[in-house]
Amino acid sequence: MATIKIPPVLRPSVGGEKEVQAEGGDVGAVLRALAEQHPATQQQLFGADGSLNRYVNVYLNDEDVRVLDGLDTAVGETDTLVILPAMAGGAF
Amino acid sequence: MSPSGAEVIRKIRSEVEEVDPADVKATLSNGNGIVLLDVRESEEWDAGHIPGAKHVPRGYLESRVEAAIGADRDQRVVIYCASGQRSALAANTLKNLLGYENVASMNGGITLWKDRGYEVEKPVVLTPQQRERYSRHLLVPEIGLEGQTKLLNAKVLLLGAGGLGSPTALYLAAAGVGTLGVVDDDEVDLSNLQRQVIHTTDRIGTPKVDSAEIAINGINPDVNVVKYKTRLDASNIMEIIDGYDVIVDGVDNFPTRYLLNDATVRLGIPVVSASILGFDGQLSVFKPHDGPCYRCLYPVPPPAELAPSCGANGVLGVLPGTMGLLQATEVVKLVVGAGEPLIGRLLLYEALGATFTELKVRRDPECPICSIDPSEIDESQLGVFPDYEAFCAAAG
Numbered sequence A: 001m002a003t004i005k006i007p008p009v010l011r012p013s014v015g016g017e018k019e020v021q022a023e024g025g026d027v028g029a030v031l032r033a034l035a036e037q038h039p040a041t042q043q044q045l046f047g048a049d050g051s052l053n054r055y056v057n058v059y060l061n062d063e064d065v066r067v068l069d070g071l072d073t074a075v076g077e078t079d080t081l082v083i084l085p086a087m088a089g090g091a092f
Numbered sequence B: 001m002s003p004s005g006a007e008v009i010r011k012i013r014s015e016v017e018e019v020d021p022a023d024v025k026a027t028l029s030n031g032n033g034i035v036l037l038d039v040r041e042s043e044e045w046d047a048g049h050i051p052g053a054k055h056v057p058r059g060y061l062e063s064r065v066e067a068a069i070g071a072d073r074d075q076r077v078v079i080y081c082a083s084g085q086r087s088a089l090a091a092n093t094l095k096n097l098l099g100y101e102n103v104a105s106m107n108g109g110i111t112l113w114k115d116r117g118y119e120v121e122k123p124v125v126l127t128p129q130q131r132e133r134y135s136r137h138l139l140v141p142e143i144g145l146e147g148q149t150k151l152l153n154a155k156v157l158l159l160g161a162g163g164l165g166s167p168t169a170l171y172l173a174a175a176g177v178g179t180l181g182v183v184d185d186d187e188v189d190l191s192n193l194q195r196q197v198i199h200t201t202d203r204i205g206t207p208k209v210d211s212a213e214i215a216i217n218g219i220n221p222d223v224n225v226v227k228y229k230t231r232l233d234a235s236n237i238m239e240i241i242d243g244y245d246v247i248v249d250g251v252d253n254f255p256t257r258y259l260l261n262d263a264t265v266r267l268g269i270p271v272v273s274a275s276i277l278g279f280d281g282q283l284s285v286f287k288p289h290d291g292p293c294y295r296c297l298y299p300v301p302p303p304a305e306l307a308p309s310c311g312a313n314g315v316l317g318v319l320p321g322t323m324g325l326l327q328a329t330e331v332v333k334l335v336v337g338a339g340e341p342l343i344g345r346l347l348l349y350e351a352l353g354a355t356f357t358e359l360k361v362r363r364d365p366e367c368p369i370c371s372i373d374p375s376e377i378d379e380s381q382l383g384v385f386p387d388y389e390a391f392c393a394a395a396g
Helices: A008-014 A027-037 A039-045 B005-015 B021-029 B042-046 B058-069 B085-096 B109-115 B128-133 B144-153 B165-175 B208-219 B237-241 B254-267 B319-336 B388-395
Strands: A002-005 A019-022 A056-060 A080-085 B035-038 B076-080 B102-106 B155-159 B179-183 B224-228 B246-249 B271-277 B280-286 B345-350 B355-360
Touching (some): A002 A027, A008 A080, A027 A080, A080 B355, B021 B109, B076 B109, B085 B102, B144 B319, B165 B179, B165 B319, B179 B208, B208 B224, B246 B319, B280 B319
Parallel strands (some): B035 B076, B155 B179, B246 B271
Antiparallel strands (some): A056 A080, B271 B280
16 A cells, blocks of 8 residues: 655644555555545545646655656555645745 | 985876976866866965865875865876975875876976966955854865855845744854845744744844844854845845845745746746745755746645645744754855755655655746746746736635
8 A cells, every 4th residue: 555645734634644545556546545535635636627736746756746647657555655735834 | 224205205206197287277278177186285275276276285185185076086187286296295195095097296386387377366365253263164175265255255135034034044144144135024023932043032023134133243243134124026026136146935925935936037046945834844946947946846826725824823943943954054055066955856854753755846848937038037927826816815
């Protein structure tokens, strides 16, 4: 099962966990499995048409899946997916 | 009977390859890659040296030469001193003890070089106080006098004298960055002091730019502080950032981050960017056209409910210190030209787990800003992104 690193803004949607496990043979399948386990993430990750929201970056290990095969990128058992929305906090 | 010193030197000089200054000059002006190494004492170096030369006093040769010229044993190295004697001995050491294969000594040294009328560079001379203040920098080969001079001549702009800007400003001031611009329209508040370490309890109510100036000059009177008591926006950004060498981004909202990105890509100014939330931090360096820009990483901002600011959500007080000092480190590296800056890489820090994660950031060949000629970035385009109005309205 692949490991998914959850960013701070999504942690409340997965019971506060920093990492969760999900099954799937490619990036899309793993993320859909995540959304099934934790329905609150569905709307944050996917648009109404089922595509990944543009403001969510997903990395397979250290590589952006946009430069791989996107949601079709194959995921192995020991791979880690990193979900990364932009953060803006700083000067405050 | 043991040979005399003069005999040893004669013997070594006969075994070392010696080259004429004219040949060295010709090779340098051809742009052929040779490393020129000055092995004289620091005082002699300060009085004038050949432009582009590296400096390691002969007494430190074995311990410092690799850091100064690199570990490549096949590169062409030409060594000089005042007359050609110490350089021959140093060449002998480099070749026979350290294994540099392609080493020569410049005959006649810098004395003959100068007699021929060739160019000599005289470095900025530090005052005795500056020499003492920056002595720990001068001892690091990657910085040294050359790097310290660059720092003293550098102009760095800090966006915000808040959580991230506080530690960055303090350390850049201590490092001797010559000009520190500070943009902040806020006043010091009691709730800031849990993390904004540049401010103090007795300066609550004081404009942050004034409070920061007091702290910076208290550490280092060498630093010229330029204060901008304003918020960065489309109407003032080009005027404020123009002329700075590096910008430190610690702003608290997406519209300003996009605006800053677009303006800095247009002007070709590198940005050291960090953001923080809770126990998590992100850091990257956006150097226009050498690597991706902020829009390549984040083409569109998240909706407001997924983009909380620290003010609303809280942050570990130490975290901006950690991330701000990583920013300060990247600034010094960019100014001095040392190491591998965090260009094209995003560093994530998670304080509770004490973990660092590094991700690759690629240039987007279709990036609306950094894929076009900078002169074609129109002022009306700066900071614009889809649904900007809606985003700002939702963010309040």
